[in-house]
Amino acid sequence: MTEQRITRPLEKITVRTDTRDILAHAKRDAVRRKFDDWLIFDMDSHHQESVSWNEIVQFIEDPVVREQAMNYHNERVGAPPYGLNANFGMRYQDVGGRILHQADRREDVSGETVHRDVVLARRAMEAMSVDYTILFPVSMLLLGTHPQAHMEVQLGDAYNRWLTEYLIPQDSRLKTLIYLPFNSPDAAYRTAEKFADKPGVIGFCVTSIRHAGVHENAYMPLYRLIEETGKPIAFHAAYHWTDPSLKTIPTFLGMHSLSFVWCNMVHMTNWILQGIPERFPALKSIWVESGLAWIPFLMQRLDDQYMMRQSEAPLLKRMPSDYMRENCWYSSQPMERGNLEALELTMKMINAETQLLYSSDWPHFDFDTPGSIFNLPFVSEQAKRNILGLNAARLFGLPETRPEP
Amino acid sequence: MKVHVGQADEIRAEGHIVVAIGEKEVGLFAVGDGIVGWMNICPHQGGPVCQGRLFRRVVEPLDAERRSFGRQFDETDRHIVCPWHGLEFDLRTGRNAANGELRLRGVPVTVEGEDVYVEV
């Protein structure tokens, strides 16, 4: 039997498609799962700060650098953002036009009364039923390899000011972890001091692509200060193709698979073996955007080796994996789920019920919707609620109920 | 239930179209001389797979010594690429290019003259 049902054409997705249309299926799933009743905290989403760079440079404190930056942006058309060292010609994340929300986002934001980044964040939050999100930058994730330490300080500070004075006050559901210019420990200390109590600041961020030993004595005052604030410090991973250890890898696929994990494995190894959790027992660290599969590997590896060489890590009073499970928190994305048995064991090993924080990483090509957690067959409903929002609320000291619309 | 979803010449001209029929969403693709239909729900994470772009399959031929000289397009196999995370599915078989066990859900299609119907 033929039916004259109403059919409706659906548009193909392009760089101009509205975020809410790209994520319409996520919205539909959120309604079915009654997420209205769930607190959902997105630990890691991104905004493309380089698009607003001509605004951000106006916040540079150093008058000489500021003037250079403003002249650069006024006088050059099509030039990459002033002072940023990210490789702007090698952005292969969209897989040659296959994943367009990571190619460009030219959706219409006209008629809106808030900044474009706020509009885009709100649209994604609406679609995924997210109540709070932490906005991270993108190009600045490589600032830790900038050849001029001074520029990391200046650009990091300008971004922090732009974000806390201008951008996130436009929506109280947007939060930030302050960018620490970690290659300059004194400046990182001053930054933490300066921004710790600003509205919307719920922690501190070290971008993990850098060659700095997180255990160096120069950082101890910083860790003491952060511990006293009660707010966590996050290590946000990224990729770094020019790292000599990745030089032989010919594809973005291979490089990205390793690089996003490798940087945090190095920092975590130093963090644990050099006894930072023993020195600062109340300091909470979050390991962001490295997925989860590396954690059981590193726990086992460090435990085994530590047993044989305890004299090289005399500060430890427990096994490395104990610190990794009790003093560290993890963001979920990109959650490896090719083998659900392995994932189940991983969640057990990291005590996901209290330590795991849902993150979307939207709008990046390997983003996860809240469904990535909700659909897990071996996780209890309470644990899902914890991972999707309650763990973060407790960690960041936010209310455990949804904010008023 | 058989539902009229479009005209074959329109689908051939566009390469593919996507339509919503109530709650259900269906992609219709011109493949060879025919039209095939796949549900617009990605087996990866539920994304709108049929609203993505079509790409030729990428291959990497080796010479007799098993040396690689880079990638090429296969001119016969085409993939619909899910716009959420880029998983690629063969238009004829619905199989994922990386893991053939992951498949699109098919929709029976009939073409009468230029009228295209699906069974949903």
Ligand code: FES
């Ligand atoms: S949902 Fe289709 S690629 Fe992930």
